[in-house]
Amino acid sequence: MLAKRIIPCLDIKDGRTVKGINFENIRDAGDPVELAIRYCKEGADELVFLDITATNEKRKTLSELVKKIASNINIPFTVGGGISTIEDVRVLLNSGADKVSVNTSAFKTPELIKELSNQFGSQCIVLAIDTKFDLDSYPDGEWLVYLNGGKVKTNKKALDWAIEGVKLGAGEILLTSMNNDGTKNGFANEITKLISESVNVPVIASGGAGLMQHFNDAFTIGQADAALAASVFHYKEIGIFELKEFLYKNNIQVRI
Amino acid sequence: MKAVVIKYNAGNITSVEFAFKRIGVDVVVTDDVEIIKAADKVIFPGVGEASSAMSYLKDKKLDKIIKDLKQPVLGICLGMQLMCDYSEEGNTNCLGIFSQKVNKFKSTDFKVPQIGWNNIYDLKSPLLKNINENSYVYFVHGYYAELGENTISKTNYILEYSSALNKNNFYGTQFHPEKSGDIGEQILKNFIGLK
Structure with missing residues (x-):
């Protein structure tokens, strides 16, 4: 059976791993290569690296x-992080990345998703969506798409954007709830x-x-195919091996 | 040991190169027919679309070369599918080394493509020596090879299909050994150890 995936995420700034709370208050969390090796040994199923500096001169x-x-x-x-052209993607894939994630640039130019998936295949195009439950724009509230690392609000519903992105050729959705990020209160299972x-x-x-x-809840209630986390792994609050044993005992299919 | 990776228009070669380097094997990436023929081991990777990959191989006359190779050849993912008889992807006649047909996953209940770690079982062949039944390996694919006489490993997603194939000196894995952790590394070592 296809296993549920556990994915540590490393936010990268100037070549170091960093972690913020609610997308702010960034602090240092170590060398990304060392961390990556550690996670690999502990049984992570996949890794995500998000370059949060991602200016053009840093791309190299x-x-x-x-x-x-x-x-x-x-x-x-x-x-992922600041990817906006076919050339950006080619460089990263040629450097050994298996997939790239696109976010703001894809929202601004949805055609980019189509071009990238035609060029490189849907399997390597991950659409990252940052979303926040917004009470202002809709009477009962709505999960809206936010851009630029959560700084810019849009009026687009996260659900609509996800459906549109998949139609354009996105092979996976990486859904981050800004309400939940950094809180340690659980994933946004409803959305x-x-x-x-x-x-x-x-x-x-x-x-x-x-x-x-x-x-466990993300997989059962949230119907997620994979769950991503950063600080609980970086600061060893949860061990990946222990986590997988826990999930296995709870009848979640995991790779042990 | 001279190992070559066949260079063509279906990417993801860097990961394969790195994976062999990790087990101490330097591979040459080339589409030079003479270098491919003279190699001890040939790796035929691939991520992409079947019909465009096949027409590229034909243009470069690599299709005949691959079929006639006598040394161990390992097709990975699309590489394995192209070694089959026919693929529904782009209605493509493939190399015909394995007798299998390649079909599209069809399901309303399952997500397609399959992305992630799944089990391999009913393992046979020296390629899968020292690999435990039901080991997890990493898959990314929307098309699958049917079961048949060349099947040396099965996997279940929507239905039971061939996750690895072998005929004579030709081997293929639907999964990505280069991305399948220690299990994948063992499979690559087994391949390099093949006579």
């Missing part, structure tokens, strides 16, 4: 880092479930992991 540094990561680990990994049931590609739940039970 990023591809060097990607090469270092790819030569050291034997599991798939995704790279995760809604999107997971509405698209025919895997959905990665992200934001809010604090306890092992939260991962």
Whole structure:
């Protein structure tokens, strides 16, 4: 049976791993290559690297880092952050990344998803969606898409954007709830479930992991195909091996 | 040991290169027919679309070369599918090394493509030596090879299909050994150890 995936996420700034709370208050969390090797040994199923500096002059540094990561680990990994052209993607894939994630640029130019999936295949195009439950724009509230690392609100519903993105060729959805991110109160299972049931590609739940039970809930209640977390793994609050044993005992299919 | 990776228009070669380097094997990436023929081991990777990959191989006359190779050849993912008889993807006649047909996953209940870690079982062949039944390996694919006489490993997703194939000196894995952790590494070592 296809296993549910556990994915540590490394936010990269100037070549270091960092972690913020609610997308702010960034602090240092170590060397990304060392962390990647550690997660690989502990049984992570996949890794995600998000370059949160991602300015053009830094792109070269990023591809060097990607090469270092790819030569050291034997599991798939995704790279994201500021990707806006076919050339950006080509460089990262040629450096050894298995997938790339696109976010703001894809929202602004949806055609990009189509071009990228035609060029490189849907399987390596992950659509990252940052979403927040917004009470202002809709009477009963609505999960809306946010851009630029959560700084810019749009009026687009996360569900609609996910469906549209998949139609354009996205092979996976990485859904981050800004309400939950950094809180350690659990994943946003309601919107995760809604999107997971509405698209025919895997959905990665992200934001809010604090306890092992939260991962269990993301898979059962949230219907997620994979769950992503950062700080609980970086600061060793949850061990990946222990987490997988816990899930296994709870009848979740995992790779042990 | 001279191992080559066949260079063509279906990417993801960097990961394969790195994976062999990790087990101490330097591979040459090439589409030079003479270098491919002279190699001890040939790796035929691939991520992409079947019909465009096949027409590229034909243009470069690589289709005949691959079929006539006598040394161990390992097709990975699309590489394996192209070694089959026919693929529904783009209605493509493939190399015909394995007798299998390649079909599209059809399901309303399951997500397609399959992305992630799944089990391999009913393992036979020296390629899968020292690999435990039901080991997890990493898959990314929307098309699958049917079961048949060349099947050396099965996997279940929507239905039971061939996750690895073998005929004579030709081997193929639907999964990505280069991305399948220690299990994948063992399979690559087994391949390099083949006579």
